[in-house]
Amino acid sequence: MTQPAPSAQQGGPGAGPPLELGKDDPGPAAPGGTRLFRPDLRTLALLGVLAALILVGGITRPDEFLATTNLQLVLVQSSVIGVVTVGMTFVIMSGGIDLSVGAIVALASVWATTVATQDFGFAGILLTAVLVGLGCGLVNGVLIAYGQMVPFIATLAMMVSARGLALLITDGNTQIVTVESVLDLGSRSSYVLGIPPLVMVFALVTVVGWLVLNRTTFGRRTVAVGGNAEAARLAGIDVRRQRLYLYLLSGLCCGIAAFLLVVLSGSGQNTNGNLYELDAIAAAIIGGTLLTGGRGTVVGSVLGVLIFTTITNIFALNNLQSDVQQIAKGAIIVVAVLVQRRSAQHTT
Template identity: 80%
Template sequence: MLSPTGAEAGADADAVKEPARRPASPSRRGIGVPRAGLRHLSLAGVLVVLVAVGAFTRPEQFLTADNLQLILTQSSVIGVVTVGVTFVIIGGGIDLSVGAIVALASVWATTVATQEFGLGGVLLCALAVGLGCGLVNGVLIAYGPMVPFIATLAMLASARGLALLISDGKTQVVTVPSVLDLGVSDSYVLGVPPLVLVFAAVAVLGWLVLGRTTFGRRTVAVGGNAEASRLAGIAVRRQRLLLYLLSGLCCGIAAFMLIVLTGSGQNTNGNLYELDAIAAAIIGGTLLSGGRGTITGSVLGVLVFTTITNLFALNNLQTDVQQIAKGAIIVAAVLVQKGRKSP
């Protein structure tokens, strides 16, 4: 039998190597980035539509500087909580206790004993309570036998109960002038309330940490596939613990912001914050199964929800209608996610 010529051999070799030179499929080229950008543009478009509706239905009220400041201020507290919740969900967890942690931190930080230490005492106490609750959640979930749903549900009940016990069901009025001064118009920076600046700072830091640091990449990896992350050398348990500590820290910051905003601490503070934060993260593109999400999307989700609530209030619509609308938005967002994941 004649041996193949050099040209024929080269052709055979090229034929063998051809599969290796095939271009990667679109799903391997980072198609998630364009999708995230498209979702952000869509949410921005929704905001524009909502602003147009407000300008058409209540032009003398909606477009005023005071109302726009109100929308941003109301977005700030729940927005900070949403940043922490977004990290937890991307990491494959869930946190149902954020609202109760905010209530407990606000109550503990406004006791008479705490207020004797001034602004620093109130702030540090709120942060310490948030971190403490986050630590308990993290230990139970990362190193204990509990799944996130059960552990954070138990924290929700315990924190609410402890907040009620400390406050005795009463409103605790803040008497520290330096704390109250942060909520008055004289403290605004170029017309922007300090609480909005805090929210912006937390959101920017969250965006940088998630997208530009090893911690962020590990969070996405653990949420996408915990076992593969463990085999790759990532300390999965420690990562989960840190995520719940981060969520608790955000709750502590939000509690202090709420104290500044209301001038008081109450055991009813943060009511349904867990649902609002999770909903904002979902419509912002964060997968409930973990492994994907953006801080930008979550921030836009918060602004959409807050603007809707403001529009309903200006148009004298009932609270039950607001809740129904929020539920419909959540269902629509989840259905969109399911549709995009299907082949």
Template identity: 80%
Template sequence: MTQPVSPPRGATDKAPPAGPRPAWSTVVFRADVRTLSLLGVLAALVVIGGITKPDEFLDTRNLQLVLTQASVIGVVTVGMTFVITSGGIDLSVGAIVALASVWATTVATQEYGFGGILFTAVLVGVGCGLVNGLLIAYGGMVPFIATLAMLASARGLALQITDGKTQIVTVDGILDLGERDAYVFGVPPLVLVFAAVTVIGWLVLNRTTFGRRTVAVGGNAEAARLAGIDVRRQRLYLYLLSGLCCGIAAFLLIILSGSGQNTNGNLYELDAIAAAIIGGTLLSGGRGTITGSVLGVLIFTTITNIFALNNLQSDVQQIAKGAIIVAAVLVQRRTASTT
């Protein structure tokens, strides 16, 4: 009679333990947690604004103002997110916005009407991005130095063009876009442009070969080169993209203010970098999120609005922003050390 075979020592009838969570699912999980956290912070700010100044903060006109103000720096931040994801940096975005806005509002340019102003703003932005890209990708310059030089040059040229004066826009087509009659179902045109740029940026970064190459270059440029990616050309394209976003932002700023000034875009580079960082984009490159960057922009814009409504000093506002940036970087370092 056949004896029953006993199971091997240590064997049980339980199901085998599940394997480790795939890397991609870990990234998605963390991204979801980060997005929910940012949404929670934004919701808390809305509650604070509603409690401190309920009539003013929750007014439809004020909420439209917050979104409108977020649109200009938001477009710049989308371009900045791509650059930082690739492991680069662009300190010249604010100066490029200023140069594009004053160049597009000169008397000679305004003679060509709406199309002339839009074309000039975009062309100047792309031109500056081209110079940055060539210096960094093919000239071998460090992004910090190259874009710092562009910052100084663009600011100086903007001051030379305006001679320190404000250039008033007289083109009706531009001025009309800033009026409430131009709103689409209560949404300002600037917000619609910002939304379109955000959607396009998200699709490009997450659903195209260009986006995957950007992440690869930021993660390990040498490995990307060995994999067949033209790293120098990719970096050139990224700074062109950043310049394009600056040109669009300059045009939006012209609509918003009805003028061009050499002081436009002041500290935009810091706000854009900060918004991208707190949104989850790694400053060292290799990971970027358009959704997080947009939420970061909305958080900073809401903080500014709440401080203004409560007549709080701007220095306290800057301290609050600095604390948020430090906290975001510490969280990033902690996350990176656990991977």
């Protein structure tokens, strides 16, 4: 008895790009398509939560929270983890995970701030941070895509190794940046129309990430691999190569974030990027990215970052303990996961 040929919706050999079929479909495939021009209920809900937090901050600490300098601070603090989250969103959408992003940020920041690197000036620091990020992403990608290692294990090994190497390089000391052109980027004199350069970089990475996800075959392949890797393979997608590229992208984002952190702090430390992996995953989850892959948005992830950063800022201004902040963040993550599960049940 012959088996029926896979249908287009199943991603068979004769199927078109999986995401194209879901353009006008309100189901899971649609968020990876062009529907971002028409925000869905989740995006509107995230905007509502962010607006509510701004209202709370304005009521509890109107003079401090609504001050221009504080709003600029919130955006600057969102920039570093925001860039990491954009890369994490792509990885999770493919059905993977990257636990090493925080350690990669730490390693890239200390490698880029060694005395030997600083001798090459601004370009040397930036290039080193990016190359270290890409190198770590390459190792992760090769181990996962071609070594058939589970992403959790491979990136956990990278997390431990990168932290250890960062500690070895610094010997536990803080490496101070002496390159004036790098330090100037973090000063208020470098703001353009009141916008810090770090925020501009974050915005640029977000726009590029959105375009790549929604306007390129790379984005469609990412969603297809996350939705059904076997169907994607039958449709002609090189799944292993796609996964390699995704971890390279995550590493690149970590390298950029490391440079931004160096600009922000004026130093490199082996403790940089602590818990960034958890913050990035949490932001992506509440932004609507499924941990099982196949669905997610860059816009939602960025809103998740802004929500978490705003919560932290409000709690700090109201002198609330950090443990209360963590409890609030944990509650938000639980609610987001429950909403995801409910949405998935309605679409099946």
